[in-house]
Amino acid sequence: MRTHLSLPGWISASGGIAHRQAALAAGFTIAAQRAAVRAEQVARLRRNWLATDAAPPDLRAAALSGGRLACVSAARRRRWWIPETASAELHLHVDPHGASPVMPPTDTDTPPMVHWTRAIAPPPGYGLLESVEDTLAHVAVCLPPEDALVVWESAVRSERLDVEALRRVRWNSLPARACADAVRGLSDSGLETIFVTRLFRWQLTIVHQVMIAGHHIDFLIGTRLAVQIDGYAFHSSATQRSRDVALDAELTLRGYTVLRFTYAQVVHDWPAVERVLARAVAMGAHLA
Structure with a gap:
């Protein structure tokens, strides 16, 4: 029409x-x-x-190449949470049995990363992005395991994916199958995924998104150690900060030890965060 x-x-x-x-x-x-x-x-x-x-330059480049945006490039286009350390280079998905792609010019001297793989799922009809499943598969093999899981968790939340359905996908690599087994779809942000992944080896009971005092608490370690992870975008206003302080006070009055960490601490100073948590556990702050 x-x-x-x-x-x-x-x-x-x-x-x-x-x-x-x-x-x-x-x-x-x-x-x-x-x-x-x-x-x-x-x-x-x-x-x-x-x-x-x-x-957009990335979509133009995909069209010129005869391929589709792939991996972290497709994840960025879908607005999934991407770790700061992820490469900014262009990623393209090309059918291994198709014609050779024409490499488009880029804004940097770095040539595009081309994924010559058979598609796991049919791509959108007239789109320039590979399927969600193929993006997840490529992310799993391109990024370190922790970073890949962060992207997967974001995808589950953003695309409203069912984690059990993801586990039934016929993934084409061991890293992708590992991500499918590990993803939970519970994290509100990549920061929270990083946090729980790094503490997994402690073998403590860590419950995510617990309702206490009428509010969601990011993590409850044991029964008494409440941990909040503040992403700047959601905690930068004076109003939100006041709410955070009031909640921390209420939790303290109810007998909880409250630890609150920022984006910068979790991403750029993890050893210091880990030391604080270890000291709290050593003091038994996580126990009733």
């Missing part, structure tokens, strides 16, 4: 880049598409993609 927008306007409204078949379905004939290309109103990328100046 024809839209009231011009072809360039429709493409820009669609994210700056669109498949020619999608444009055709929107009512723009092949002749209209060719005319827009000749008039330099839109650019044709390879055979099947039309783009305006609004096209």
Whole structure:
């Protein structure tokens, strides 16, 4: 059905880049598409993609390559939580039996990372992102185990994935199967995933997202050690800070030891965080 927008306007409204078949379905004939290309109103990328100046560089690069955004590049595009240490290089997924990709120019001297793998799940019809399952599979083999699990936890929350269904996927690597076994879908942030993963070896009872005093507590270690992890975006306002202080006071009055850590502490100064927690456990703060 024809839209009231011009072809360039429709493409820009669609994210700056669109498949020619999608444009055709929107009512723009092949002749209209060719005319827009000749008039330099839109650019044709390879055979099947039309783009305006609004096209994001990563999607433009994927279209030029003949592949799809993959791994951490696809995860970023989906707004999953990505560890700071993850590489910024472009990741592309190309069918191992398809034509050789054309490597697009990038903003850096680093060439794109190409994943030559058979797709686990069919990709979206006219999209430039690989499937969610393929993104998870590539993340599992590209990132260190802890970082990969952080991304998986974020994906489960963001995409509302069922963890049991993930475990039934026929993963193509041991790292992906390990992530599927480990993911719980309980963490509200990557910070919380990092925290619980690093303390797993302590073999203590650690319960996530416990309701105490009418509020969710990030972690309860044992029965009395309450731990809160503050991501800056959610705890930076004066109002939120006041609520945090009031909650800490209420928990203390109820007999809990309360420890609160920031994003910077967990990500950049983990040894200091671990020492504080170890001292608390040594003092029996986690016991009733």
